[in-house]
Amino acid sequence: MDAVGKGGKGESVWLGWFLYSALNAFADLAEQRDNSEREGEWRKRAAALKESLDREAWDGDWYRRAFFDDGSPLGSVANNECRIDSIAQSWAVVSGAAEPARSMRAMAAVDKYLVRRDDKLLLLFTPPFDNPTHDPGYIKGYPPGIRENGGQYTHGAVWVALAFIMQGDGDKAGELLSMLNPIRHTDSPEGAHRYKVEPYVTCADLYSEPPHVGRGGWTWHTGSAGWMYGMAFEGLLGFRKQGANLAIDPCIPHGWPEFEIIFRYRSARYEIAVENPHGVCRGVLSIKLDDEMLAADKNFLVPLVDDGVTHRVQVVLGSS
Numbered sequence: 001m002d003a004v005g006k007g008g009k010g011e012s013v014w015l016g017w018f019l020y021s022a023l024n025a026f027a028d029l030a031e032q033r034d035n036s037e038r039e040g041e042w043r044k045r046a047a048a049l050k051e052s053l054d055r056e057a058w059d060g061d062w063y064r065r066a067f068f069d070d071g072s073p074l075g076s077v078a079n080n081e082c083r084i085d086s087i088a089q090s091w092a093v094v095s096g097a098a099e100p101a102r103s104m105r106a107m108a109a110v111d112k113y114l115v116r117r118d119d120k121l122l123l124l125f126t127p128p129f130d131n132p133t134h135d136p137g138y139i140k141g142y143p144p145g146i147r148e149n150g151g152q153y154t155h156g157a158v159w160v161a162l163a164f165i166m167q168g169d170g171d172k173a174g175e176l177l178s179m180l181n182p183i184r185h186t187d188s189p190e191g192a193h194r195y196k197v198e199p200y201v202t203c204a205d206l207y208s209e210p211p212h213v214g215r216g217g218w219t220w221h222t223g224s225a226g227w228m229y230g231m232a233f234e235g236l237l238g239f240r241k242q243g244a245n246l247a248i249d250p251c252i253p254h255g256w257p258e259f260e261i262i263f264r265y266r267s268a269r270y271e272i273a274v275e276n277p278h279g280v281c282r283g284v285l286s287i288k289l290d291d292e293m294l295a296a297d298k299n300f301l302v303p304l305v306d307d308g309v310t311h312r313v314q315v316v317l318g319s320s
Helices: 013-032 036-056 086-094 100-113 154-166 170-180 189-195 224-236
Strands: 203-206 216-219 239-242 245-248 258-265 268-275 284-289 310-317
Touching: 013 036, 013 086, 086 100, 086 154, 100 154, 154 170, 154 203, 154 224, 170 224, 224 239, 245 268, 245 310
Parallel strands: 268 310
Antiparallel strands: 203 216, 239 245, 258 268, 284 310
16 A cells, blocks of 8 residues: 555554554563663653544544545545455554454454455455545555455454454454464365465465455465464464463363363473363463462463473463
């Protein structure tokens, strides 16, 4: 969308969310280094940006995607093309900047307008650009429904699943992860003929308009593969290394009764069993390490030790 602000006045809403996230991340780093001057300046700018985004970007049911040089919105109910864009909604959640009530409403709009379950597609935006009133730039060079122009741009689709995880909706996140899994597009001869690319590697995009609905493109050439792995492992399964500790905080479909992870840390082996006896999406009740209960006031962190021993970790989920 390189022509949206070609005159130097247009602005991107989703990059506003991204900048908010970056400012706070650098402020955290400044705090760790006792640089109060920079920390204060960056937090001040982040707060002002958050206020501006909340005031200017909300469209009534979702967040706008951008503004052209003349102030006209993109990603608005007022647009005939690109009425709703997924990244402006997902990053409202990922950044932590959006008001919770609005971000919930925005993600519900994504589910309603951008998730096409029958076609196993999660669109970047809809409708595609065909004859836009304002020139968005390079993106309209693609035919409608091809690649970024209203197809599934998998990089952005993974962010949608991540946003649902951050909202605690393991059911929706698990469903979308299954949709994004390439093997699900080739589990029948008809599906394989439609998909046309490898079933064992994440593709950058899937097409959304006839006669190419469901066709994959740009395999082996996409950062979405790493994002998808990270979202599934760190987000859905909740497995994250924090310094010399391991944090386990899953957000899974409530119908998952259990899962296991075997993790090798240097010479040690950690056999992790996660049980979900109460059928919840999120919430850790207890964690045992080698039959010893870990402290809840320390966020159940599992210490990692290079001791050549096999350690057993038992995680029980449930509402606290």
